[in-house]
Amino acid sequence: MARLSHQKCTPDFHDKYGNAVLAGRTTFCIAVWTYVATQIGIEWTLSPVGRVIPKEWRD
């Protein structure tokens, strides 16, 4: 049975800009969160195991 694909005749806002909106804003979200999480000095108190090299403390 032939289906009337009415949607293709009049593409709505989501058809025209949906991909661009999704891709652009996802990129913005990931980029800004990566920057905020790593570069501006927020302390996340991550575990020192495997990350911190101990330093002698007895002067």
Next chain:
Amino acid sequence: MLSRAAWILMLRKGGRGRREMHSPEAPARGEGKMPPYANWYAQRSYPMPEEPFCTELSAEQQALKEKEKGSWTQLSHAEKVALYRLQYHQTFAEMNRRSNEWKTVMGCVFFFCGFTALLIWWQRVYVYPPKPITLTDEWKAQQLQRMLDMKVNPVHGLASHWDYEKKEWKK
């Protein structure tokens, strides 16, 4: 920002403009209702609406309705399609079509998540106090050495991950 009167005018013009294409409602009713509250609105879970989609019929359409009262075998295919279009706003294929609305929705969700990160950035710069000395890298390294000297949690915890012979973290 548009004033309330301008909004009402825009909505009324948009709604009536769409309706006039199909002439479903008598203009004397005023603004009328928009889907999904209109009487001709159907969806998969409500397939038989109360009113036909077009109630104002031209002479040609009325003649077709008269012909419909007779035997349907006399109707051509185009006439049957025209009668369907008078009765119903959309076919099932049209009303059940997928849409790309989720892309816009998720895009807006991510945008506001990203905006939250900007707020947190501002907060870090203007609200947070100076970092205490105990959180500097040097202090943390010395603190770690002291904890390893004390053998903190040697069974499953911190000291159990440190190799005391090789003086490095266990792999």
